[in-house]
Amino acid sequence: xxxxxxxxxxxxxxxxxxxxxxxxxxxxxxxxxxxxxxxxxxxxxxxxxxxxxxxxxxxxxxxxxxxxxxxxxxxxxxxxxxxxxxxxxxxxxxxxxxxxxxxxxxxxxxxxxxxxxxxxxxxxxxxxxxxxxxxxxxxxxxxxxx
Amino acid sequence: xxxxxxxxxxxxxxxxxxxxxxxxxxxxxxxxxxxxxxxxxxxxxxxxxxxxxxxxxxxxxxxxxxxxxxxxxxxxxxxxxxxxxxxxxxxxxxxxxxxxxxxxxxxxxxxxxxxxxxxxxxxxxxxxxxxxxxxxxxxxxxxxxxxxxxxxxxxxxxxxxxxxxxxxxxxxxxxxxxxxxxxxxxxxxxxxxxxxxxxxxxxxxxxxxxxxxxxxxxxxxxxxxxxxxxxxxxxxxxxxxxxxxxxxxxxxxxxxxxxxxxxxxxxxxxxxxxxxxxxxxxxxxxxxxxxxxxxxx
Numbered sequence: 001x002x003x004x005x006x007x008x009x010x011x012x013x014x015x016x017x018x019x020x021x022x023x024x025x026x027x028x029x030x031x032x033x034x035x036x037x038x039x040x041x042x043x044x045x046x047x048x049x050x051x052x053x054x055x056x057x058x059x060x061x062x063x064x065x066x067x068x069x070x071x072x073x074x075x076x077x078x079x080x081x082x083x084x085x086x087x088x089x090x091x092x093x094x095x096x097x098x099x100x101x102x103x104x105x106x107x108x109x110x111x112x113x114x115x116x117x118x119x120x121x122x123x124x125x126x127x128x129x130x131x132x133x134x135x136x137x138x139x140x141x142x143x144x145x146x
Numbered sequence: 147x148x149x150x151x152x153x154x155x156x157x158x159x160x161x162x163x164x165x166x167x168x169x170x171x172x173x174x175x176x177x178x179x180x181x182x183x184x185x186x187x188x189x190x191x192x193x194x195x196x197x198x199x200x201x202x203x204x205x206x207x208x209x210x211x212x213x214x215x216x217x218x219x220x221x222x223x224x225x226x227x228x229x230x231x232x233x234x235x236x237x238x239x240x241x242x243x244x245x246x247x248x249x250x251x252x253x254x255x256x257x258x259x260x261x262x263x264x265x266x267x268x269x270x271x272x273x274x275x276x277x278x279x280x281x282x283x284x285x286x287x288x289x290x291x292x293x294x295x296x297x298x299x300x301x302x303x304x305x306x307x308x309x310x311x312x313x314x315x316x317x318x319x320x321x322x323x324x325x326x327x328x329x330x331x332x333x334x335x336x337x338x339x340x341x342x343x344x345x346x347x348x349x350x351x352x353x354x355x356x357x358x359x360x361x362x363x364x365x366x367x368x369x370x371x372x373x374x375x376x377x378x379x380x381x382x383x384x385x386x387x388x389x390x391x392x393x394x395x396x397x398x399x400x401x402x403x404x405x406x407x408x409x410x411x412x413x414x415x416x417x418x419x420x421x422x423x424x425x426x427x428x429x430x431x432x433x434x435x436x437x438x439x440x441x442x443x
Contacts, residue, residue: 003290003291004161004281004289004290004291005292006159006292006293006296010293011159012155014155014158014159014279014296015155015158018296018303021300021304022303025307029311029315030314034203035203036203037203037205037254038205038254038267038271040263041311041314041318042308042311042312042315043312043315043318044265045316045329046316046319046320046324047320047324048320048321048323048327048329049331049332050327051327051328055331055332056336074188077191078188078191078194079191079195080262082261083260083261084261085262086260086261087199087261090199097196097199100195100199104194104195107194127331127335130327130328130331130352130353131346131349132331132335132346
């Protein structure tokens with residue numbers, strides 16, 4: 001045999017599967033949300049940011065018992081910044097839940113000085129005519145102490 | 147109508163050399179292993195998070211998937227790693243392929259149910275769903291396969307749909323004013339690299355880039371009607387686009403890059419076993435010649 005051919009039913013089945021997938025994806029694009037993953041809309045950077053609207057840049061700051069203050073990154077905790085932004089409402093409503101970040105950090109850094117503070121800070125960059133002016137102000141959204 | 151349908155189906159299942167399928171399988175499944183270990187190590191840590199951080203996706207709710215716990219996530223991690231490495235060898239493509247698909251689907255629910263959904267892997271998921279149906283294939287196998295052709299075709303379609311439909315999403319969420327908005331400024335201010343950040347100061351550049359991105363995404367389906375040489379240039383352009391995005395924002399889209407290899411003549415990578423056999427054969431022949439030469443002299 002020099003050719004691996006499909007039976008008519010195999011062909012029909014594949015055509016049907018392709019069409020079903022296409023319909024689901026199209027429906028997700030037209031009316032879906034991220035919740036419909038993997039058929040949701042490909043909405044990365046799809047919003048139109050206004051030319052004069054301030055740009056939010058979220059960071060998570062930590063202070064340890066040694067007095068060191070630094071920005072907690074995904075490498076420190078295993079939790080992505082976008083996930084913290086995605087659940088920002090959760091953290092601002094219940095800052096105590098930031099303890100999950102502290103324990104994630106401590107699990108990954110056994111023996112390191114313990115954390116005494118975690119803060120979620122949003123830096124608002126001022127933008128005029130689509131360009132940053134270099135001015136900004138910081139807004140603390142949630143604070144946690146052990 | 148039925149003639150059109152027949153032609154469309156023939157295109158959808160256009161045969162490819164089995165060697166291409168074998169290589170694509172290896173690339174895709176090796177990527178799954180690498181994804182677990184290197185590219186998305188954060189997924190594994192979701193098992194350690196308190197249950198109230200879990201916001202299950204629709205698919206997780208429909209399937210009544212359990213809340214990820216440490217032991218569950220660890221079990222999926224090790225099973226998936228083993229299955230993916232085994233599947234990369236091309237053995238038992240149906241059994242191992244479906245095993246990887248089911249485990250990776252669960253892995254995706256664990257990954258995307260904590261406040262952020264990624265859009266970089268639709269085509270890879272399509273590939274994982276199609277590969278188990280593509281039949282056996284080996285690196286040196288020149289037999290042409292329609293099952294394999296379909297698996298590669300739907301991966302290509304999904305990869306291009308990712309571009310085309312993200313243009314659609316920009317029009318849905320941002321509207322036409324997306325083109326002249328400050329979206330790229332916003333992206334670069336938030337995560338610009340030393341190479342990307344200075345671009346926010348160049349007047350007009352980012353708006354021009356937004357027009358360029360929209361044009362490229364809307365025109366991406368043309369890759370299917372281009373002659374072969376141009377098609378490869380089109381795919382090279384896709385790769386170049388992701389390289390620029392990565393250099394300026396560190397957004398990598400690696401799963402999409404893997405899916406895009408479905409466009410490439412991977413069979414040209416050859417058959418490593420046959421190459422080794424050939425080398426041994428040539429070496430043996432030379433040794434015999436030398437021995438023969440000495441005997442004659």
